[in-house]
Amino acid sequence: MGSNEIHDQEKMTKFLELGMENGEICDGTLTSEPSKMREIWKIREDTPIALMKDGYLFSYDISVPLRRFYEIVPILEKRLGKQAYRVCGFGHLGDSNLHLNVTAREYSSELCKAIEPFAYEYTSSLKGSVSAEHGIGFLKTKYLKFSKSQNSINMMKEIKHLMDPNGILNPYKVL
Structure with missing residues (x-):
């Protein structure tokens, strides 16, 4: 969103029309009403909670090119077969951030090994990022x-060391 609401709306409309014409967008909801925006965000925030009702939730925060945004979901469904109860994703078109989710009745190290590092290798093959909005963390x-x-990783470590030479801010994190 910019400073000109009419211009912003025109850009969004053109973006959506083009996406629908190209078959990249098949359905969606658009609103500028605050109450409807809160309803949409509630659905987004409640989705992981609902998915945990399946049992165990493997959750990934990746960034992939928009044209390939949901492609990993059916690929992972096929790869995992009956090991997974559900494979789904949702995210942010604006920054190509996909929240990839796999549920199972309970935690399984075999299922985890079938997902990781495959999901990250696949994301890398698309020139995506293994971490979109939630950072690298511990895992x-x-x-x-x-x-x-490796040069970028080394630089991140050097920046962290410059800013936190004693390693007391977010210990064990890369940056």
């Missing part, structure tokens, strides 16, 4: 190499 440090060069 993704070994997968950062799929999105960043």
Whole structure:
């Protein structure tokens, strides 16, 4: 959103029309009403909670090119077969951020091994990022190499060390 609401609306309308013409968008909801916006955000925020009702939730925050946005979901469904109860995704078209979710009745190390590092390798093959909006944290440090060069990783470590030489701010995090 910019400073000119009419211009912003025209750009959004053109974007949606083009996406629908190209078959990249098949359905959606658009609103500028605050109450409807809150309803949409509630659905988004409640989705992971609802998915956990399946049992165990494997959740990934990746960024992929918009044209390939949902492609990994059916590929992962086929790869995992009956090991997974559900494979789905939702996200942000504006920044190509996909929240990829796999549910199972319970945690399974075999299922985890079938997902990781495959999901990150596939994301890398699309020139995507293994972490979109939630950062690297503790769990993704070994997968950062799929999105960043070793030089970039070294630079991140150097910046963190410059800003936090004693390692007390967000300890054990890359940056």
